[in-house]
Amino acid sequence: MSTRTATGLHGPGLTDVRMMCVAHTSFRRELKLAVPAVRAVRPGDIPRANEIADHVVLWLGLVHHHHSIEDELLWDRLTERVPDELAPLVQLMEEQHASVDQLMGSCPDLLTTWRSTAAAADGSKLADHLAELVAALCEHLDAEETRVLPLMAQHIRPEEWEQFAERGMESIPKGMLLTGFGMMLYEGDREVLAIEIAKLPAPLRPVLPVLGRRAFRKYARRVHGTATPTPGLP
Numbered sequence: 001m002s003t004r005t006a007t008g009l010h011g012p013g014l015t016d017v018r019m020m021c022v023a024h025t026s027f028r029r030e031l032k033l034a035v036p037a038v039r040a041v042r043p044g045d046i047p048r049a050n051e052i053a054d055h056v057v058l059w060l061g062l063v064h065h066h067h068s069i070e071d072e073l074l075w076d077r078l079t080e081r082v083p084d085e086l087a088p089l090v091q092l093m094e095e096q097h098a099s100v101d102q103l104m105g106s107c108p109d110l111l112t113t114w115r116s117t118a119a120a121a122d123g124s125k126l127a128d129h130l131a132e133l134v135a136a137l138c139e140h141l142d143a144e145e146t147r148v149l150p151l152m153a154q155h156i157r158p159e160e161w162e163q164f165a166e167r168g169m170e171s172i173p174k175g176m177l178l179t180g181f182g183m184m185l186y187e188g189d190r191e192v193l194a195i196e197i198a199k200l201p202a203p204l205r206p207v208l209p210v211l212g213r214r215a216f217r218k219y220a221r222r223v224h225g226t227a228t229p230t231p232g233l234p
């Protein structure tokens with residue numbers, strides 16, 4: 001699977017923040033794919049609508065948690081350390097988070113309606129809204145990766161980054177951990193993922209990637225209809 005080359009995000013004297021891109025790529029892929037997945041549900045097929053709605057809820061929850069811990073753990077520290085350079089960017093990040101949050105705020109009602117009717121009109125309304133949300137989210141993720149991540153690599157300490165990464169993992173439901181790992185392995189930067197795998201206890205290193213990939217293939221077949229869904233790289 002292809003990888004995205006990140007520059008200025010690791011190296012001597014820098015904190016390796018490339019896992020952010022790996023997480024973002026999963027967000028892009030799974031939420032972009034949610035739009036056609038909603039549209040593909042046959043009108044009246046309530047069980048299938050609920051299956052796809054669960055997928056949307058899972059990913060909206062992961063993005064919401066991701067933004068919350070960025071707000072809590074990263075932005076203030078960056079502002080303190082590089083105020084002049086970062087002030088306009090922090091403002092941009094906060095504005096973009098607010099736009100995405102606002103769009104996410106309308107999703108529960110749309111999802112609840114569609115779950116109960118699986119009507120074509122309700123599905124179409126939800127899919128249109130998700131498409132708008134995905135566009136806003138991708139604009140934000142692109143800006144964060146190109147403009148803010150290099151600053152994080154310079155000014156966020158490794159232990160602070162590890163805290164952020166650990167909090168990020170907490171948002172994955174326990175029963176979804178293997179699938180979540182497989183979702184990152186699917187198209188994440190192999191070098192970056194090898195570093196993460198090396199942090200695992202030795203007996204798990206050869207096992208978890210295999211199980212994670214298998215779990216993702218099973219999930220992707222069920223939700224997207226293929227074990228090899230369209231990549232979400234920008």
Ligand SMILES: [Fe+2]
Binds near residue numbers: 020024066144
């Ligand atoms: Fe992020």
